[in-house]
Amino acid sequence: MEKQKITGSEALMKTLVAEGVDTIFGYPGGAIMPVYDCLYDYRDRIRHILVRHEQGATHAAQGYARVSGKVGVAMVTSGPAATNAITGIADALMDSTPLVVISGQVASPLLGSDAFQEIDVIGITLPITKWAYQVRRAEDIAWAISRAFYIASSGRPGPVVIDIAKDAQINKIEYEYNKVNYIRSYQPLPDVNADSVAAAAELINQAKKPLALVGQGVILSNAEKELVAFLEKADIPFGSTILGLSAVSSDHPLNKGMLGMHGNAGPNRKTNECDLLIGIGMRFDDRVTGDLKTYAKQAKIIHFDIDLAEIGKNVPTTVPVHGDAKETLAAVTALLKPAKHTDWIATFKPDEEEENQKVIQKELYPKSGQLKMGEVINKVSEASGHDGILVTDVGQNQMMGVRYFKYKRTRSVVTSGGLGTMGFGLPAAIGAKIGAPDRTVCCFLGDGGFQMTIQELGTIMQEKTNVKIIVLNNNFLGMVRQWQELFFNERYSETVMENPDFVAIAKAYNIAGRVVDKREELDGAIQEMLNHDGAYLLVATVETCGMVYPMIPAGTTVTNIIMGDN
Amino acid sequence: MSTKKLYTVIIFSENTVGLLNQIAIVFTRRQLNIETLSVSPSAIEGIHKFTITTFSTEDIMDKVVKQIDKRVDILKAYYNTDEDLVFQEIALYKLSTELFLKMGAVEELIxxxxxxxxxxxxxxxxxxxxxHYEETQALFKELSSTIGVLQFIRSGRVAITKSKVERLSDMLAEMENKLEKKRS
Structure with missing residues (x-):
């Protein structure tokens, strides 16, 4: 008997379900309509979140992936929809976020003819994806989608684009699904090299002043427990990259804070004092290292990473440990001698005290003047029991957010690290809440970034997504203003913003909200926001000229750190 | 700064659409000019071989090759300098028959x-x-300065390592072993 034939669209739905997909962020349109028609029959199995702009779909899928560890799925039509999705795809590549983006494409006979809403999606996305593939035949859909999920989620995760021609969505085929878990030319899980593990352990056992740099690789490989065991056994203090935050709880005694341009003074300074620097699932980004010519020159360097192309890319490595952090950390830990580095760890204290006195106290506990950004963030973190998920936009709100929000659990930070995408915050928060419905999602935005994707308030309204949105409003593009003040002779070129009544806008979307501008009302306003059953917009009017300190100016060295105390 | 020299990048890939684009992107991002390029099926069925030459430093080549290697459909990328390779280019010269015969030194030239x-x-x-480039170029120069060259074309470099087998075969065997283990 002949097998029953189904359309390419149904093959897509079946394959998505087989790959464990239950949530899609998307927006329909001409070249993807057969798929959306089929989706109508899958409403009981797949929840589709209708965003208000395709950029929102990719960012929401990123937020979803980052908190849940699952692959985020976005679905858009051809042409402008695909180009609108680009920013999120690029962001996911930079931040190693597993993402599958499905785009519709004009029917295959029209390809290359500049047909209506045709764009060379593959050509555009090749440089910003792990894999990009155009499906022109219905019989290739199941294979391509399964391969997409395997590639997006394995090894160093990243975005995959599958562009499906309209006729491939319509044509009927005999459906056959075989889960892809092997590709001859792709080795996502490298074998652990025993020699490099032994060499790394030996360096650590000999080190007197070791410092670890923890990146998102730890979270992506679910190696949080292995990391803590590793750090504790050899008594290694550590700093986190922005994306590595929350791999270990904020209050762990070995946690010395954040690295980088606006990171904590201690771990940044100690980078140039340690005798052994251990990078774990991080990539020595320029925002972490500053000038490479003066970066950790005194130290031997061990680099744990799953991506061979990252090892030695920016800093020369003494011992590379290529592999999945969960395996490699455990293997190295087994060879470590228990150690105590009490004196070395004590040297972080003066830096902590200096930063606390010169920066943190003033930012978090001001006695007078307008509200400060750090003050608001700290209070929101406290009020949510330091157990919420932090979502930020980009700019001062982001740097303040990652500096002052605290974490107990892993996967508690969703922020655009590598690409630095303004407009990321609001849609990412929607995805985060949908990916972790039991957690409180606190989304900090500046007045600039909020307005880049403000239309997603519509998604929040329609999906009743309970996100807590805090706009730190200084009526300025704050981070650019900060650079103008420090490095461009206070010439405030195009950074002043005249803003609308944000609360009124939220109200129009049936989202509750209020403005807070008085210190004595801040606690109450935050409580009101957290207690509110549903989404809430809190607009905190903060000081116009707030500055994020400490700051190591771009491309310089840690000795140039600015504390902002004069 | 270490000085630039000519490197030959040899890449083995699956025979899929868009690979040249992916490879070119890595060169472009590092502002490396591709001097020569040749692509053909390799000795192993279904696998294509790219041979690309470029002027660069070893440090950059190491990074470039790793970035190419990590693309999903690339099996393996290597870089070599001329000492490790036997290599060849082919050139065609179109000349005027009349002038060619008149020059009276055809046999000597050939x-x-x-x-x-x-x-x-x-x-x-x-x-x-x-x-080698210098050899095909020498003939071009001689012809140009005597009877003139109507058309000239030179291929990209083809190269073979001086070691015995294609290094890829070892890697493929290893991959197949892994797959077998995974299945069992």
Whole structure:
């Protein structure tokens, strides 16, 4: 008997379900309509979140992936929809976020003819994806989608684009699904090299002043427990990259804070004092290292990473440990001698005290003047029991957010690290809440970034997504203003913003909200926001000229750190 | 700064659409000019081989090759300098038959350069020479300065490592073993 034939669209739905997909962020349109028609029959199995702009779909899928560890799925039509999705795809590549983006494409006979809403999606996305593939035949859909999920989620995760021609969505085929878990030319899980593990352990056992740099690789490989065991056994203090935050709880005694341009003074300074620097699932980004010519020159360097192309890319490595952090950390830990580095760890204290006195106290506990950004963030973190998920936009709100929000659990930070995408915050928060419905999602935005994707308030309204949105409003593009003040002779070129009544806008979307501008009302306003059953917009009017300190100016060295105390 | 020299990048890939684009992107991002490029099926069925030459430093080549290697459909990428390789380019020269015959030193020229005549008709002659760049270039210079060259084309470099087998075969065997283990 002949097998029953189904359309390419149904093959897509079946394959998505087989790959464990239950949530899609998307927006329909001409070249993807057969798929959306089929989706109508899958409403009981797949929840589709209708965003208000395709950029929102990719960012929401990123937020979803980052908190849940699952692959985020976005679905858009051809042409402008695909180009609108680009920013999120690029962001996911930079931040190693597993993402599958499905785009519709004009029917295959029209390809290359500049047909209506045709764009060379593959050509555009090749440089910003792990894999990009155009499906022109219905019989290739199941294979391509399964391969997409395997590639997006394995090894160093990243975005995959599958562009499906309209006729491939319509044509009927005999459906056959075989889960892809092997590709001859792709080795996502490298074998652990025993020699490099032994060499790394030996360096650590000999080190007197070791410092670890923890990146998102730890979270992506679910190696949080292995990391803590590793750090504790050899008594290694550590700093986190922005994306590595929350791999270990904020209050762990070995946690010395954040690295980088606006990171904590201690771990940044100690980078140039340690005798052994251990990078774990991080990539020595320029925002972490500053000038490479003066970066950790005194130290031997061990680099744990799953991506061979990252090892030695920016800093020369003494011992590379290529592999999945969960395996490699455990293997190295087994060879470590228990150690105590009490004196070395004590040297972080003066830096902590200096930063606390010169920066943190003033930012978090001001006695007078307008509200400060750090003050608001700290209070929101406290009020949510330091157990919420932090979502930020980009700019001062982001740097303040990652500096002052605290974490107990892993996967508690969703922020655009590598690409630095303004407009990321609001849609990412929607995805985060949908990916972790039991957690409180606190989304900090500046007045600039909020307005880049403000239309997603519509998604929040329609999906009743309970996100807590805090706009730190200084009526300025704050981070650019900060650079103008420090490095461009206070010439405030195009950074002043005249803003609308944000609360009124939220109200129009049936989202509750209020403005807070008085210190004595801040606690109450935050409580009101957290207690509110549903989404809430809190607009905190903060000081116009707030500055994020400490700051190591771009491309310089840690000795140039600015504390902002004069 | 270490000085730049000529590197030959050899890449084995699956035979899928868009790979050249992916490879070119890595070169472009590092502002590396591709000097020569040749692509053909390799000795192993279904696997294509790219041979690309570029002027760069070893440090950059190491990074470039790793970034190419990590693309999903790339099996393996290597870089070599000339010492590790046997390599060749082929050049074709189109000349005026009349001038070619008049120059009166055809045999001498063909012998000196180890060239061959591929085609001759009343208007033009096509001769072929293979060799290193300097060798094909020397013939071009000589012809240009005497009878003139109507058309000239030189292929990209093809290269083979001086080691015995294609290094890829070991890797493929290893991959197949892994797959077997995974299945069992």
């Amino acid at each position: 012998r000196k350069y180890n060239a061959r005549v591929l085609e001759m008709n009343e208007s033009c002659v096509v001769i072929q020479k293979s060799g």
